Amino acid sequence: xxxxxxxxxxxxxxxxxxxxxxxxxxxxxxxxxxxxxxxxxxxxxxxxxxxxxxxxxxxxxxxxxxxxxxxxxxxxxxxxxxxxxxxxxxxxxxxxxxxxxxxxxxxxxxxxxxxxxxxxxxxxxxxxxxxxxxxxxxxxxxxxxxxxxxxxxxxxxxxxxxxxxxxxxxxxxxxxxxxxxxxxxxxxxxxxxxxxxxxxxxxxxxxxxxxxxxxxxxxxxxxxxxxxxxxxxxxxxxxxxxxxxxxxxxxxxxxxxxxxxxxxxxxxxxxxxxxxxxxxxxxxxxxxxx
Amino acid sequence: xxxxxxxxxxxxxxxxxxxxxxxxxxxxxxxxxxxxxxxxxxxxxxxxxxxxxxxxxxxxxxxxxxxxxxxxxxxxxxxxxxxxxxxxxxxxxxxxxxxxxxxxxxxxxxxxxxxxxxxxxxxxxxxxxxxxxxxxxxxxxxxxxxxxxxxxxxxxxxxxxxxxxxxxxxxxxxxxxxxxxxxxxxxxxxxxxxxxxxxxxxxxxxxxxxxxxxxxxxxxxxxxxxxxxxxxxxxxxxxxxxxxxxxxxxxxxxxxxxxxxxxxxxxxxxxxxxxxxxxxxxxxxxxxxxxxxxxxxxxxxxxxxxxxxxxxxxxxxxxxxxxxx
Numbered sequence: 150x151x152x153x154x155x156x157x158x159x160x161x162x163x164x165x166x167x168x169x170x171x172x173x174x175x176x177x178x179x180x181x182x183x184x185x186x187x188x189x190x191x192x193x194x195x196x197x198x199x200x201x202x203x204x205x206x207x208x209x210x211x212x213x214x215x216x217x218x219x220x221x222x223x224x225x226x227x228x229x230x231x232x233x234x235x236x237x238x239x240x241x242x243x244x245x246x247x248x249x250x251x252x253x254x255x256x257x258x259x260x261x262x263x264x265x266x267x268x269x270x271x272x273x274x275x276x277x278x279x280x281x282x283x284x285x286x287x288x289x290x291x292x293x294x295x296x297x298x299x300x301x302x303x304x305x306x307x308x309x310x311x312x313x314x315x316x317x318x319x320x321x322x323x324x325x326x327x328x329x330x331x332x333x334x335x336x337x338x339x340x341x342x343x344x345x346x347x348x349x350x351x352x353x354x355x356x357x358x359x360x361x362x363x364x365x366x367x368x369x370x371x372x373x374x375x376x377x378x379x380x381x382x383x384x385x386x387x388x389x390x391x392x393x394x395x396x397x398x399x400x401x402x403x404x405x406x407x408x409x410x411x412x413x414x415x416x417x418x419x420x421x422x423x424x425x426x427x428x429x430x431x432x433x434x435x436x437x438x439x
Numbered sequence: 440x441x442x443x444x445x446x447x448x449x450x451x452x453x454x455x456x457x458x459x460x461x462x463x464x465x466x467x468x469x470x471x472x473x474x475x476x477x478x479x480x481x482x483x484x485x486x487x488x489x490x491x492x493x494x495x496x497x498x499x500x501x502x503x504x505x506x507x508x509x510x511x512x513x514x515x516x517x518x519x520x521x522x523x524x525x526x527x528x529x530x531x532x533x534x535x536x537x538x539x540x541x542x543x544x545x546x547x548x549x550x551x552x553x554x555x556x557x558x559x560x561x562x563x564x565x566x567x568x569x570x571x572x573x574x575x576x577x578x579x580x581x582x583x584x585x586x587x588x589x590x591x592x593x594x595x596x597x598x599x600x601x602x603x604x605x606x607x608x609x610x611x612x613x614x615x616x617x618x619x620x621x622x623x624x625x626x627x628x629x630x631x632x633x634x635x636x637x638x639x640x641x642x643x644x645x646x647x648x649x650x651x652x653x654x655x656x657x658x659x660x661x662x663x664x665x666x667x668x669x670x671x672x673x674x675x676x677x678x679x680x681x682x683x684x685x686x687x688x689x690x691x692x693x694x695x696x697x698x699x700x701x702x703x704x705x706x707x708x709x710x711x712x713x714x715x716x717x718x719x720x721x722x723x724x725x726x727x728x729x730x731x732x733x734x735x736x737x738x739x740x741x742x743x744x745x746x747x748x749x750x751x752x753x754x755x756x757x758x759x760x761x762x763x764x
Contacts, residue, residue, distance in 0.1 A: 175566030181558060182572035185628065188590055189578050191600075252476045259472035271473065273743070278484040279682070280735040281491065282689045282709040284716055285728030289490035312483035315476055317682050321637070324674040328644050344468075362640040366633075373583040375692065390583045397589065404593075411586040418581040422574055 196408035203405035218409030222396065231413070233385075234392035237303050239417065241388060242371035245310035249318045249367045250360065252311070257322030258352065272323070275316040283376050294381060301383035309381075310371040317370075318363050325359025326352065368421050389414045488732075495520055495725035520726035533727075536706045537734075543622065543707065544687045544738075550627045552680055555634025560668075562635065563642045573639075580632035588696025591625040595697070614702045622694050622705050626687070634679045641675030642668065681742055688735045708734075 194210070195203045196219070202212035224230045260271065290309070291300075299305040329352065337347050353360065378388040393414045400406045498516045524533050562573050579587065594600045595611035602608055611621040645668065653663050691713065694705040700714070708731045715724035 172566075174561065174564045175568075178561045178564070178566055178572050179568070181561060182575045185579055185632070186575040188594065188628075189575075189582070192586075192590055252479060255472035256476040259469035269743075273740075275476075275480065276681075276685070276739055276743075277736060278480050278488070279685045280689075280739065281488050281732045282691070282712055282728050284691070284709060284713050285491040285725055285732075286484070286487040288494065288716070288721055288725075289487035292490075293487070308479075308483055312479050315480055319476060320678045320682070321675075324678050325640070325644065327674060328641075328671075356644075358640050358643045362636060365636070369581050373581075375583070375585055390585055393583070394585050397585075407589070411582075411589070415578075415582050415586065419574070419578060422577050422581055423570075 192408045193412055195405055196412045198405050200403055200405050203403075203408070218403075218405040219413065221400070221403070221406045222410040222413055231389070231392050231396075231410075234387045234389045235414075235417070237306075237382075237386055238372055238389040240303055241306040241310055242368050242417075244307045245314065245371045246364050246367040248307070248311040249314045250364060253315055253318035253322050253363070254348075254353075254360070256319050257326050258348075260319070261323045261326040272320065275319050278312075279316050287377065287380055290377070291380060300381060301386050303382070303386040305381060306374075306378060306386065306388065309377055310367075310374060313374070314367040314370055318367060321363045321366070322356070322359060325356045325363075329355055365421060369418050372418050372421075389417075491725050492729055494721055495729050496722070498722045516722070520722045521730070523723065524726060524730065532703075532706070532711065533708075535703055536708045536711050539619075539705060540688060540690070540707045540709075540731075542619070543626070543690060544684060546623055547626045547630070547687055548680060548683050550623070551631045551634050551683060552676070554627065554631040555679070556638055556676070558631060558635035559638035559642055560664075562639050577632045577636060579629050580636070582629070584629070584692045585696060587625065587629050588693050591621065591628075592697055595621045612698050614704050616704065618698045618702065618704050622697060625697055626690070626693055629693070630683060630686075634676070634683065637675055637679040638672055641672040645671045677746055681739065684738060684742060685735060688738065689731070 197214040197216070198212050199215050199217060203218075222231065294300050294302075294305055333351060333355070334347060337351050342350065373390060374388075375390050375394070378391050379394075382388060382391060393410055396410050397407055400410075496515060496517060498514050498520065523529060558576055562569070562576065566572075582590075592612065597608065597610060599611075601611060609617050611617050649667055649671075650663060653667055658666065689709050690707050691709040694702075694707060695710065695713075698705045700710065708727065712724045712727035712731065715721075715727060
């Protein structure tokens with residue numbers, strides 16, 4: 150007991166017990182966070198400026214704030230609303246992320262917990278689909294979509310984003326699931342739990358941080374995808390980044406407007422990030438493992 | 440068994456409900472769990488890849504359809520599109536792009552890994568306002584490339600912030616080595632958070648008890664990092680680095696938005712393929728894409744073979760542990 154009682158102060162993980170180290174880490178973290186955030190802070194600040202203020206260099210911090218940039222982006226003078234594009238992007242990103250999870254978790258389970266013969270080949274096959282430059286796949290996909298009458302259809306984007314994100318999701322989920330101690334799964338099956346119960350009660354709760362990270366990544370990749378969206382979507386199914394670039398092309402000289410547009414298009418991703426944050430923080434507590 | 444029959448319609452994996460996970464059932468279950476993923480990837484990715492390869496053996500004729508895409512009049516030319524890449528001016532352009540691609544990959548992935556792991560370690564600690572800091576570090580990666588390219592173009596423009604800070608006039612976006620630096624800075628800023636996020640999730644899954652046991656044994660923080668954190672985070676880190684490798688090797692939009700097309704100093708292999716495609720030389724574009732595909736496949740294979748050995752080892756461990764139990 151004495152050894153255990155003496156041990157914690159010697160470590161920096163003891164949290165409250167070593168306030169100074171904790172404060173130092175906090176300071177470093179804030180400095181790094183700030184450094185990475187400064188360009189974005191500048192963009193957000195500029196988005197609230199009027200056009201003459203936005204054009205000054207270095208950026209004026211004390212300038213009068215206005216919502217004019219946002220009003221312009223939401224169609225005050227051009228008359229085109231970004232909402233249909235945002236809704237399209239939402240549909241494509243959310244549905245694709247859910248499909249990716251539904252497909253990749255069982256596949257990753259098969260590859261990690263129950264190793265298949267030649268599973269490295271399987272993993273490599275998944276990977277190889279990420280090796281071809283997207284430019285090369287574009288023409289065949291365009292022709293197929295045209296023949297199927299799927300051009301300018303948001304569900305085509307759902308299918309494409311699902312398959313684009315599947316390889317990374319399988320690889321990631323596999324590495325998370327591989328960390329689940331086999332003993333828990335054995336205990337569950339000895340207690341008579343079927344596969345679905347094991348998934349619902351054991352695997353998914355334990356790997357929640359991994360699932361959160363995977364869904365966040367799939368959501369962001371789908372939300373930001375440009376190349377395919379630009380070629381394969383049209384008037385009805387245009388996505389937010391495509392709308393944004395066409396807005397930038399027409400309003401590119403108006404810095405405040407462009408910044409407002411960029412902030413507005415990035416907002417859903419930021420919200421998703423905050424939402425997933427929660428789950429990310431939940432560690433694997435040994436209480437669950439026992 | 441009654442519970443099994445009621446359960447099975449709910450999921451696609453009916454035979455999986457077996458109470459005892461016998462060795463024979465494992466193979467069937469795995470096939471069942473994997474097949475939907477295979478099907479989707481085969482249809483949506485596999486077919487276009489093969490079609491693209493076929494395209495690389497043809498040269499495009501004169502006839503274009505209404506959309507500007509060539510559908511008819513292609514001629515089979517065998518490997519001519521490939522040999523053309525390695526002759527004359529195009530060989531110079533190819534090796535330049537090849538060098539750029541490799542250079543960007545080595546430099547940015549190294550920087551991103553170091554910064555990303557550092558970020559994850561910092562974010563893993565408890566401190567005031569942790570959620571806010573985590574979120575703000577992740578933001579650069581979440582930003583669409585079209586936006587971050589634009590953002591860095593403003594920073595690097597002649598009268599922009601970068602030059603104001605340096606008190607020095609550098610033409611960042613002109614052709615030359617400084618534009619390579621600009622691309623590397625923007626790319627590292629944008630994607631270090633990606634590695635940071637993955638490593639952080641890996642860190643979160645390490646049981647606290649392992650560290651406590653190490654502390655009882657008197658391990659120093661450095662020893663804990665080298666002996667516990669790194670080995671346990673390694674599978675996640677390797678996946679993150681591997682996917683970064685695949686992405687950087689195909690880098691396209693950042694140099695394109697930041698510096699522009701047809702700039703030798705930042706021309707990547709994907710940009711070469713894109714140039715060909717926009718000039719309606721699809722066969723040639725597909726040939727470039729296939730060459731790049733082979734290069735990436737080689738890099739990925741070497742990476743998995745050289746560094747991924749313990750990913751395989753880990754799965755085997757599970758297997759043998761299971762067999763022992």
